[in-house]
Amino acid sequence: MQIQLTVNGQQHSVDAEPGTPLLWILRDQLDLTGTKFGCGVASCGACTVHLNGTPVRSCSTPIESVAGGEIVTIEGVNDAVAAAVQAAWRERDVVQCGYCQSGQIMSAIGLLRQNQAPSDEDIDGFMSGNACRCATYVRIKDAIKLAAQKLEA
Amino acid sequence: MNMEISRRQFLQATASGAAALVIGLNIRGALAAGSEATVFNPFVRIDNEGVVTVIVKHFEMGQGTTTGLTTLVAEELDADWDGIRTEFAPSDNEKYKNLLFGAQGTGGSTAIANSFMQYRQAGAAARDLLVRAAARQWGIDPARISVDGGVISAGERKAGFGEFVQLASSLEPNPEPALKPASEFKLIGKRRLPRKDSRAKTDGTATFAMDVKLPGMVYAVILRSPRFGGALNSFEASGAKQVPDFIGAQTLPNRAGVAVFGKHTWTAFKAREAIRAEWDFSQAEMRSSEALFKAHQELAATPQFQARKALSTEQAQALLSDTERTIEAEFSFPFLAHAPMEPLCCVIEPTDRGVTLHDGCQFPAIAHGAVAQVLGLKPEQVEINTLYAGGSFGRRATPTADYQVEAAMAFALLGKRIPVKLVWSREDDIRGGYYRPMAVHRARIGLDQAGKIQVWDHRIAGKSIMKGTSFEEVSVHDGVDHTLVEGVADTLYQLPNLAVGVADFHSPVPVLWWRSVGHTHTAFTMESLLDMIAHETNQDPVAMRLSLLDPSDNRQRRLAGVIQAVRDRSGWQAGQRRGFACHFSFNTYVAAVADVTVEDDRVHVDKLYLAVDCGVAVNPDVISAQMEGGAGFALGAILRNEVTLKEGVVVQSNFPDYAPLRMADMPRIEVSIVPSGEAPSGVGEPAVPPTGPAVTNAIFAVTGRRITQLPITRSGFKLV
Numbered sequence A: 001m002q003i004q005l006t007v008n009g010q011q012h013s014v015d016a017e018p019g020t021p022l023l024w025i026l027r028d029q030l031d032l033t034g035t036k037f038g039c040g041v042a043s044c045g046a047c048t049v050h051l052n053g054t055p056v057r058s059c060s061t062p063i064e065s066v067a068g069g070e071i072v073t074i075e076g077v078n079d080a081v082a083a084a085v086q087a088a089w090r091e092r093d094v095v096q097c098g099y100c101q102s103g104q105i106m107s108a109i110g111l112l113r114q115n116q117a118p119s120d121e122d123i124d125g126f127m128s129g130n131a132c133r134c135a136t137y138v139r140i141k142d143a144i145k146l147a148a149q150k151l152e153a
Numbered sequence B: 001m002n003m004e005i006s007r008r009q010f011l012q013a014t015a016s017g018a019a020a021l022v023i024g025l026n027i028r029g030a031l032a033a034g035s036e037a038t039v040f041n042p043f044v045r046i047d048n049e050g051v052v053t054v055i056v057k058h059f060e061m062g063q064g065t066t067t068g069l070t071t072l073v074a075e076e077l078d079a080d081w082d083g084i085r086t087e088f089a090p091s092d093n094e095k096y097k098n099l100l101f102g103a104q105g106t107g108g109s110t111a112i113a114n115s116f117m118q119y120r121q122a123g124a125a126a127r128d129l130l131v132r133a134a135a136r137q138w139g140i141d142p143a144r145i146s147v148d149g150g151v152i153s154a155g156e157r158k159a160g161f162g163e164f165v166q167l168a169s170s171l172e173p174n175p176e177p178a179l180k181p182a183s184e185f186k187l188i189g190k191r192r193l194p195r196k197d198s199r200a201k202t203d204g205t206a207t208f209a210m211d212v213k214l215p216g217m218v219y220a221v222i223l224r225s226p227r228f229g230g231a232l233n234s235f236e237a238s239g240a241k242q243v244p245d246f247i248g249a250q251t252l253p254n255r256a257g258v259a260v261f262g263k264h265t266w267t268a269f270k271a272r273e274a275i276r277a278e279w280d281f282s283q284a285e286m287r288s289s290e291a292l293f294k295a296h297q298e299l300a301a302t303p304q305f306q307a308r309k310a311l312s313t314e315q316a317q318a319l320l321s322d323t324e325r326t327i328e329a330e331f332s333f334p335f336l337a338h339a340p341m342e343p344l345c346c347v348i349e350p351t352d353r354g355v356t357l358h359d360g361c362q363f364p365a366i367a368h369g370a371v372a373q374v375l376g377l378k379p380e381q382v383e384i385n386t387l388y389a390g391g392s393f394g395r396r397a398t399p400t401a402d403y404q405v406e407a408a409m410a411f412a413l414l415g416k417r418i419p420v421k422l423v424w425s426r427e428d429d430i431r432g433g434y435y436r437p438m439a440v441h442r443a444r445i446g447l448d449q450a451g452k453i454q455v456w457d458h459r460i461a462g463k464s465i466m467k468g469t470s471f472e473e474v475s476v477h478d479g480v481d482h483t484l485v486e487g488v489a490d491t492l493y494q495l496p497n498l499a500v501g502v503a504d505f506h507s508p509v510p511v512l513w514w515r516s517v518g519h520t521h522t523a524f525t526m527e528s529l530l531d532m533i534a535h536e537t538n539q540d541p542v543a544m545r546l547s548l549l550d551p552s553d554n555r556q557r558r559l560a561g562v563i564q565a566v567r568d569r570s571g572w573q574a575g576q577r578r579g580f581a582c583h584f585s586f587n588t589y590v591a592a593v594a595d596v597t598v599e600d601d602r603v604h605v606d607k608l609y610l611a612v613d614c615g616v617a618v619n620p621d622v623i624s625a626q627m628e629g630g631a632g633f634a635l636g637a638i639l640r641n642e643v644t645l646k647e648g649v650v651v652q653s654n655f656p657d658y659a660p661l662r663m664a665d666m667p668r669i670e671v672s673i674v675p676s677g678e679a680p681s682g683v684g685e686p687a688v689p690p691t692g693p694a695v696t697n698a699i700f701a702v703t704g705r706r707i708t709q710l711p712i713t714r715s716g717f718k719l720v
């Protein structure tokens, strides 16, 4: 079936079977490979994108459910919150292998959009669905706090 | 595909002989410099715009090599950090070999150790040539010239590197350029250099093998035997035909499974689900984990091999019968999957000459030959395009090149004309074997009346990683696979009458090195045993360890150094309810103190203090990151990970039941780097071994319950 969707502000019409996860449309059809495949079962967060401004796991989001929706991926995210998060990530040198980090950043942006001054517990809770096998968690937490400071300033 | 393009452009530039100064190795393997046409394999290239590119011979799985090797060049070259670019080296076993392996590959925490002189020399040679060229062009004495931050200057005169590239490439390089003394280092160990891969990994542009897409490419997934050692009898794919964009399915030539092809990754996954296969399990592992553990226990009772010449298991037993007191314990360790965040994946592309393997390739030396062999190509017909690897922890380096071979077989099945991308799912990964071996340790330690250690009878049973591989010759001696006993047989502690008996477990379950290899279980056992002895004999665990180290031996002195550093940093005092452990691995020394909270059976790790001595600390911030990451990796495993078998079939399948450490589980971590002028050693692995026992020793200090079975859930605890 043909499905209309908006990704990073651009309209796309994609041909896909119902049930196909948004993740694979983004990666294999639209060549937006910044969004990663880690588990396919909503258990790692590597595939996190924004659907109408809110983080969702694209591996478990059927394509037909996002018809007409606004999707933003790591390639397209560019507001002040995103800029602060990415800058904080670089300042703290968070990344190791980097494979989980698009998803971490997309979740962190989602967190800071709804909570400008998250506590440790807020961060633990909101980021609990984003796994990092390199265990960069100490720095992720630091960077989120740094980004919050940047946004406040 | 940015890197691919830039490398192709580079090769074209090489062919056209565009102006650039290149430092590397010539055909005889000696340091050489010149224009691109003359230098066989470069480590550093400077173009006529002055852009410096470091060619990184190790792959980047997150451990920071790209940053580390670049630091070495930038230091000696006095280049501008932010302007330096990096590229991964092509596969060339001779020119880009790991000097410690004798072949191209990354592992054993060796990247900085073996590159330390090589990359500094390349940087120093480049600087020397540029200075001489500038001196000649300006008609002045080279001694008047200084270089800083990528700018060459003499008095008022200033210019970038690019100005002198042409002239410099025609000069004879100094075969042994002077290196800076440590006192003049501006970058090494000095300040936090932003990681070279940070930007690309925060904006989605970093290219992993999983991200490679080529025109006409077909996606392949493999339906593998549900039991290790099973072979395919037949399969039935009619169900898959209903899946749109399913291309076909074929038996792998080695009968290890069915290659399923689709036009998209998702199609291939869906089609595979619809295929029914019949397997021959006559050679397969059919046992459950309980039976496997039991077999290990029995093996440990009757060791086949002896890891130490001085004393045998029998002799130790005889001595034990005369000791006043004994302490006895058995430790068991499960299979562990590496579960790198990027599931295994690679692409094989047909080229004019043969093929290109696009891969986050950890051991080009092995993958290269294996792919050539499967495809009937000469080694020089295979090129490897090394991409960022989404973690490895050892999994991407197998002696069998398992997944690259699968990709090559799939590529051949489609006629060798279409690019094929092999993709593993997370389920494939967790169920795919190549685990950290299951292991059982058994120890009986004899003490005298005063509580001093008199005899130590240690037995280890586990499947050998190295036997039957090309690594056997270097790592198996007198029947003992060193990776099964490292950390026990070569302990730095002064333990009188130590005997280490070994027994090999046999099973079709493939096993592999897993971040810190044998130390994953040997350090846990040793450090738990020492803690037991300290408690039984009313000694402070830290003081007792120091008393077992002789400071006149350099390695023992360095281990004592990190013990003292972490003791002081954490404010350790005798009698506190905290855990301590330390370990020496990969020529690096790490000591750890853990603070935990335990309520009923629920454990939370609050804080970890780590002290490390890894010689010259090239990039202190990368070292801290590896300590944090290594500790977190160890914690996740110790606290909740195991791969178990039920009648030969792996029980776990994905992150819900092979649960990674998560944000809320991560303790606060404080890292101290002990200053050292010794040669740099590895940091990717050494934080793993002491972390687990520091935590379980802390759990003992708080609860009085000793954990001898991992993960801790087997010992009745859970992580919160």
Ligand code: FES
Residues within 6 Å of the ligand: A036, A037, A038, A039, A040, A041, A042, A043, A044, A045, A046, A047, A048, A057, A058, A059, A060
């Ligand atoms: S790939 Fe979507 S949550 Fe793991």
Ligand code: FES
Residues within 6 Å of the ligand: A095, A096, A097, A098, A099, A100, A101, A131, A132, A133, A134, A135, A136, B062, B341, B390, B391
């Ligand atoms: S940085 Fe490697 S998985 Fe997070």
